[in-house]
Amino acid sequence: MAKPLIFTTLLSLLLLLITTALASSDSPFIVAHKKASLNRLKSGAERVSVSVDIYNQGSSTAYDVSLSDESWPQDLFDIVSGNTSKSWERLDAGGVISHSFELEAKTKGMFNGAPAVITFRIPTKAALQEAYSTPILPLDVLADRPPEKKLEWVKRLLAKYGSLMSVLSIVVLFVYLVATPGKSGGAKGGKKKR
Template structure:
């Protein structure tokens, strides 16, 4: 059973949490939310292409200045930068706006890789120190893993036999409709017999 003292303090903590969260919501400051997405695609040369995309949203009520993004969690001995850059900066990010950045890496090293969240630094005019925010983490990447082949829908079979299947379906439906008596004629026949 729960401790009675804890039960009596629970409403107090809920009210306190409500007022603290409400005060943060009312404050005039930027609130950064960053989402990091990664997709893998196998290349024929025995390498794997890693496409990284980071979206930054300012969900606060004020503008963030000197916004910089850095994602240095990609080891240089495992990944080669193909296009883009792992860091980016913006002069400002207005309240309610969004910024995106993407880059492409390539790896020829087989194994599981864990990436750290990207770091976003920004300045608020009312504070001297730079503020930090972190992106969402990603799932571990299994680079060059042995994957079972995907079963794809065979469009060429549909193109080859699709018309034949549809014609046979229509013929079978027509024969079924002709051979099955309708319920209205069966009802009329039973009334005449009475």
């Protein structure tokens, strides 16, 4: 799982570097990054949290910025909170805007989401401009996962506080040994020497 994450991060950084180099003209240059994560609920349902960050890497303001992410079919997902589309009046040069929403999965299986579409207006051009977000990694929705073991929380506590508990145990044992009178010393005092 770490390799796709590293690949996506490197791809995003490369895209950001290329777009920065290309954005030297006097116009807005929109770069968008789309992220999705799965959250399993105790009821067995699974929710998908989606966020899209939109960056203006250009040197001028983009107007009438609009985000549309229609890659979530209604027969597979229900919208729980937020909307899959949003509009803003403007995005200044060097600015960032974010949008997020949450969906609940209806069916089990692999899902590959398409990039979100961002449209914006440049004052010097009549036609709307389009930009696309990065795609998301495939999501294994409602996948069978092994149940969490009952003593898993004990392992986490021991991993987190195990060394502290060891030191405290040694200190308590030392204090107990120092504060408790020895039994063998009293037995020797009662014997007479011959």
